[in-house]
Amino acid sequence: MTNRERALNILRYQPADRMPAVHFGYWRELLIEWAEQGHISMELAKTAHDSNEADRELDKILGWDFCWHNVRSAKRGLFPPFETKILETFPDGTQRIQNSEGLIERQKPGNQSIPSEDDYQLKDRKAFEELYLPKMQFTPDRIDLEYWKHFNETRPTDIPVGLSLGSVLGDIRNMTSVVGMSYLLYDEDEELFADIVDAYAEMQYQCAKAVLETGAKFDFAHYWEDICFKNGPLIAPGVFDELCAKHYKKRNDLCREYGIDIISLDCDGVTEALLPTWFENGVNTMFPIEVGVWGDQFEPARNKFGKGMLGVGGMDKTALRKDKAAVDAELERMTRLASMGGFIPCPDHRLMPGSKFELVQYYAEKIKKIKF
Numbered sequence: 001m002t003n004r005e006r007a008l009n010i011l012r013y014q015p016a017d018r019m020p021a022v023h024f025g026y027w028r029e030l031l032i033e034w035a036e037q038g039h040i041s042m043e044l045a046k047t048a049h050d051s052n053e054a055d056r057e058l059d060k061i062l063g064w065d066f067c068w069h070n071v072r073s074a075k076r077g078l079f080p081p082f083e084t085k086i087l088e089t090f091p092d093g094t095q096r097i098q099n100s101e102g103l104i105e106r107q108k109p110g111n112q113s114i115p116s117e118d119d120y121q122l123k124d125r126k127a128f129e130e131l132y133l134p135k136m137q138f139t140p141d142r143i144d145l146e147y148w149k150h151f152n153e154t155r156p157t158d159i160p161v162g163l164s165l166g167s168v169l170g171d172i173r174n175m176t177s178v179v180g181m182s183y184l185l186y187d188e189d190e191e192l193f194a195d196i197v198d199a200y201a202e203m204q205y206q207c208a209k210a211v212l213e214t215g216a217k218f219d220f221a222h223y224w225e226d227i228c229f230k231n232g233p234l235i236a237p238g239v240f241d242e243l244c245a246k247h248y249k250k251r252n253d254l255c256r257e258y259g260i261d262i263i264s265l266d267c268d269g270v271t272e273a274l275l276p277t278w279f280e281n282g283v284n285t286m287f288p289i290e291v292g293v294w295g296d297q298f299e300p301a302r303n304k305f306g307k308g309m310l311g312v313g314g315m316d317k318t319a320l321r322k323d324k325a326a327v328d329a330e331l332e333r334m335t336r337l338a339s340m341g342g343f344i345p346c347p348d349h350r351l352m353p354g355s356k357f358e359l360v361q362y363y364a365e366k367i368k369k370i371k372f
Contacts, residue, residue, distance in 0.1 A: 002158045003065040008219055010372075011262055011285065011310050013341050019370035020065040021363075022312065022346040024288050025050050029353045031058075039357045051159070062357075063364035066159040068287065068312055068346055071222050072151070073164035074207040075142040077171065078102070078135040101175045102131065117177040122184070125192050132175070136199045138206035148214035160219040163211060163260065165251050166204040168244045169235070170225040170267075172196060178234055185239065194243060201247035208251060212258045220262035221255045223248075223283065228269030230292055237273040245281050252282025264312065268349065270294055272301070279305050288313030290348045298337060310342040317347040320355040320363060327359055331366050338370050345370075 001009075001017050009016045031045035040061060048054040051070035059066060081100035088096040093109045096118060104119035121127055155161050173181050184193045208221075227234050252263055264285035265278055269292070289298050289311055298311045315334055319326040334345035345367055351360065 004157065004159050004219065006065075007160050007344060008262070010344055011312075011342055013307070016372050018368055018372075019338060020344065021063060021365075021367045022066060022068050022344055023059075023064050023351070023364075024069055024313070024346055024348075025055070025067055025350045026355075027350050027352045030351055030355055033353055034357050037357065051156075063361050063368075065368075068160070068344075069222075070156070070159060071162040071164040072155075072216075072218075073166065074144075074211050076164070076166040076204050076207040078132070078175075079139070079142055080135065082135075101171075103175060103177060117179070120175070120177045120180040122176045122180060122196070124187070125189055128192065128196055132196070133199060136203050138203045138210075140210075142207055143210045143214075145214065148211060148216050151214070151216040155217075162220045162222045162264070163208065163216075163218040163255070165208055165221050165223050165255075165263075167223055167225050168201055168204075168247045169197065169227050169240070170223075172200060173227060173234065181234070185235065197243050197247070201244075201250075205247070205251050205254065209254055212254065218260055220264060220285070221252075221260050222263070222287075223265040225265055225267040226269075228267055228271050228274065230269055230294065232270045233273050237277070240274055241277045245277050248278060248281040248283060256282070262310065264310075268292075271297060275301055275305070279309060284308055285310040285312060286314075287311070288346060288348045291316040291318075292348075296333070296337075298343065299340075302340060302343075307342060311337070312344045313346045313348050314343070315345050315347050315363075317349060317351055317355070320347070320351060320359045322359075324359065324362065327363050327366075331363070334367065335370055 003020045006016045006018065006020045031040070031048060034040050035042040035045035040058065044054055044058055048058045051067045055067055078101060082098060082102040084100050085098050086095050087098055087104065095107050097105050097107055099105055102121045103117060105115040106118050107115045122132055176184060187193065233240060255263055262285055263283050264287040265283045266287050268290045286298060286301060291314065296314065298314045301309050314337060315330050319330045337343050338345060
């Protein structure tokens with residue numbers, strides 16, 4: 001079987017000869033570490049990224065079958081993006097930067113982690129209508145027709161390929177910061193935040209529709225949200241459902257019209273309170289099911305929603321910084337979850353600095369031993 005067949009069969013409760021060894025990429029610092037330790041070339045460390053040619057070469061060295069995050073999309077963000085520019089440089093080298101989403105951040109040189117949020121521009125209706133709304137419109141130049149015309153001829157056939165559906169709220173949270181989103185939700189203009197969500201969602205729906213109308217074929221569809229943290233959602237679940245449920249349903253109904261029956265969503269943190277909105281409106285696959293300090297989230301979700309709740313992820317990646325005993329414990333847990341069906345083990349996010357090269361190889365080898 002190909003890895004594409006294995007993965008899709010597992011998520012559809014169909015026979016598979018073994019479990020594929022699936023990952024979700026790496027922090028760049030980890031790849032540099034491995035290069036400095038002599039495990040891989042520095043060129044590979046600097047160029048490998050989600051499912052590109054260098055990443056596939058790294059898969060062969062480590063023993064992975066493929067990276068799950070293998071998605072394609074139209075230009076579904078702010079278009080054109082804001083100009084990225086340095087606003088101020090501090091004595092320690094830290095820079096105050098306007099990013100492509102209009103957010104003002106502080107970035108430290110060489111730091112690849114999430115920068116700190118310093119300020120935001122999407123503060124009121126005037127800013128929305130003048131700065132952001134023009135960039136949230138669907139226009140034909142968001143779609144590269146020549147690319148999509150030949151997509152089915154050039155796409156990989158041995159691994160799953162997904163259509164990126166963007167987000168409903170995660171991108172907007174990026175534009176406003178968590179603080180800004182919180183203020184906007186309770187602004188004196190009660191309709192403003194709903195208007196922002198509706199405008200952005202309609203554009204992303206039109207992008208997905210335009211891509212699918214070209215005849216491009218996909219194995220799954222995928223959202224990125226990141227709207228939760230270690231204590232739960234960054235927004236009240238009832239408000240989230242009121243603002244977002246209809247947009248998930250509209251996009252997911254579109255996908256199913258085109259034969260896409262696996263729809264996954266990436267949200268870090270504790271997601272339990274938002275699962276009903278996602279699951280009841282067409283999302284059926286949790287990914288990457290972050291373990292964090294709170295433990296397994298997949299089994300409780302499966303127990304609540306039944307076999308229709310699928311999963312890719314759930315493996316505590318911190319075990320790969322420890323020892324074989326820690327990895328073996330995760331392998332045992334992953335084997336038990338896999339026995340439930342509709343679940344593919346995968347590290348619960350990008351592997352971070354300190355992950356041990358030999359333990360990653362060990363995990364990738366052992367996960368393939370899971371049989372059905």
